[in-house]
Amino acid sequence: MSDMARMVVELKLEIDKEPSCSKSVNETVNGSHQFTIKGYSFAKGMGSGKCISSDIFTVGGYDWAIYFYPNGKNPEDSSMYVSVFIALASDGTDVMALFELTLLDQSGKGKHKVHSHFDRALESGPYSLKYKGSMWGYKRFFRRTSLETSDYIKNDCLIMNYTVGVVRTRLEGPKQYSIIVPQSNMGRGLKEIMEAEVGCDIVFRVGDESFRAHKLILAARSPVFRAQFFGLVGDRNLDEVMVNDIDPTIFKNAFMQAMLLFIYTDKLPEVHDVMSSSSSTSTSTNIIQHLLAAADLYNLDRLKVLCESKLCEELSAVSVATTLALAEQHQCVQLKEV
Template structure:
């Protein structure tokens, strides 16, 4: 809209004209949430939920809440409930949502509830305050879920998308430098994306990445020594890196600038590399450049995704990079599933690269067998599958089962 305050409508001369544009749009993002050990979650009771990690979309924090026994006590645990919750302090956040329960048979028959692909007669959903949720109390009948292709190897996988509605006003552009959106004010990632003021170029496997020495030096002691240390060269504007994949280094840079663990799922979908292998490489890179927080986040993700195919290589990685928590979990898993693990390619690599770990693995096998024999003598039933709860402080997590027996799970 153009408003001329001083001239008649038919005048050809305009003084003090101005223009602006109001754009109502959505800031979109997504999160992938996997629940391993679904059967261990049953019996928590109605209104008790399992939460995903919080994730940031549109300047707000979000979380997925999964209720294995349903949210409503009156449903008598016949349904599972799924919700997306606003996890940060805010009021009247308007957003679109999509919840997808993934079909793990490969047929692509996912269960999808979405705002994005239907008419919005009453507009986007409004979350009034922190803790407000959107979702379904009767998301799926539990008996049907437990015999469906959505549950495989005692594992559920779901995906959520959030589109936060915002009003963006555009005025005259003073130059060609992109203006960062307001929701990026708490991190520096827009500087990386815009390559604004970059003073260093990394050559990684035939690809180039531009960055800022000061930001890298502030986050990494390795970069600090390289650029500003006693033997560093502050005038160097190009660095060639070997033994790191471009996709891994790109993820490392994203963490340095945003302090968030990168979302590898899009990369995994476009390549043949598994999520666990990508996370292994990122952990190694984090250790190489002294990014302790990124290393801890990668370790926690790998703890959640231990499998017979990857446990041997993950165990070798944990030993090499001094990840004690990950090493302990890998040893326990390998000891419990030794026959299958010994058939994997990673186990042969483990024998060659870390033969000292084999003796520790045998000790763990003996310990597991001893505990199993003690349990048999006490006439206590058990399962070969064990659940892992990662406490926030890396210590011992406790839960109470339906029979009021307190379980202690060492991680």
Template sequence: MALEAEAPMLAAAAPPTTSRSVTETVNGSHCFEIKGYSLAKGMGIGKHIASDNFTIGGYQWAIYFYPDGKNPEDNSTYVSVFISLASDGADVRALFELTLLDQSGKGKHKVHSHFDRSLASGPYTLKYRGSMWGYKRFFRRSHLETSDYLKDDCLKINCTVGVVVSSIDRPILNSIRVPESNIGTHFGMLLENMEGSDITFDVWGEKFHAHKLVLAARSSVFRSELFDGVGENKQEIVVDDLEPAVFKALLYFIYTDNLPEDEKSVTSCSGLRNNVSTFQEILEG
């Protein structure tokens, strides 16, 4: 059997990695009940009643209700409703919805929603504590006082906030610690013990036992020799172009990716000097 030089094997490419940016909203809502509306009315333009602070998306918020309106130009014609950032923030981006609840049970709530316009205008940005989003002309006061939104001198305002957050979605890494590879040691023991060997090489009268699948996986020369249709039935192959020490070193490298410890004695033999290009290219592979 003649062993021909093989082209160096290319190093395996690192597997591709992936990541994904996920932008979504952290949503929450708060219902603000205002009892004694008739007493609050007349407190003055620009004066407000504030809800208790509530937390959504890691920030505190509050609802501001202006019974006589926020804008002096409207002359108390409208009530105003706003949502205010009640904690320190740096460019907090959010979507909002303010709803005046219908207390008649008909479900005809008055809704002002930024969620519906988000695709066109994007989230609203609040840059500091006290920044607000809402409506100066939320509802005409004369209509409010004769509507189903006012019951027993009580109003109910619901506010929904969707704080925009972004994160990087990474694959979950395997939490099991993977030990360092020792496959070469195991295959070396397989060669040394000859367990399960199914092919024998006669090299100048010296016998070497090996495994067809290991040889075929590591060398196209052996794969062709052993699995070409005829070679599958071979149990012994005669090698007459390599010295036993060189062939032993070759087998050792195929199984372990290393030269044997006595490599100096191997490299001094005439057989390796005569086949240095073949052996060198296998080592580089």
């Protein structure tokens, strides 16, 4: 092989190779600790350089503690202030972390005093704690006379919150596999069983209409059916339920077609798919209203909320009165507000 041909082959081999790649991900593991000092007035005379410490708490695999100095950390430059620090309380070398100190406003106005290292991370980067006992905080955090007349102290109680973000670095390499996971078809399978009436063991009778279903599936989805079929006072041998005072047309649409479809598939069906010719006088809103009432009756909370959402979308001058009455009757707070 000539030198030119060999060079072409080698070049092609280099081009055909898949490029390698990796990713270094820097992120923080965050955690917070609330430190409450009750009886603040009894602590403020303890002297400069003396502190009150919190319980030790863990964030990012390291132990931490908060130190509050009522008369300042150093007598020469902070005796007129309160000092607050957080310290590494476990062994560690060059632990990189971000901090946020919040003094809680107890007046209810939400005017908390916040000092956040997180906001300055892009400018100064995380703080490095070199050894156990390394501290981050403020020697002159708050002038003591101003603090004692502020809303940060109430009933002789001071509350502060420290958030720690420990910086972690991890290396991500290329994934060596890719498996496509199909969508769940459990709902479709149960729907097919329901429509084919395979293995049905309970019959609902409404007038001249009868509807077949499965007690186990109904009991798994509704606590009302579970109690009726398998509860302490339930009848395990029950194979027929008579439903009185419900119009068969409404029952067939709102219960049989829609509610059972939800029970078996966990989805709210399209109303036009379940409305039959015998219910041509019923509107979509009317069907959803009856379905909401049925959902409330059988403790199907998700279906009830789905119906609330649907009624909100279809709200009009024609339906607002009946929808408001329905919301009041079935304790639908969100629907009532809309």
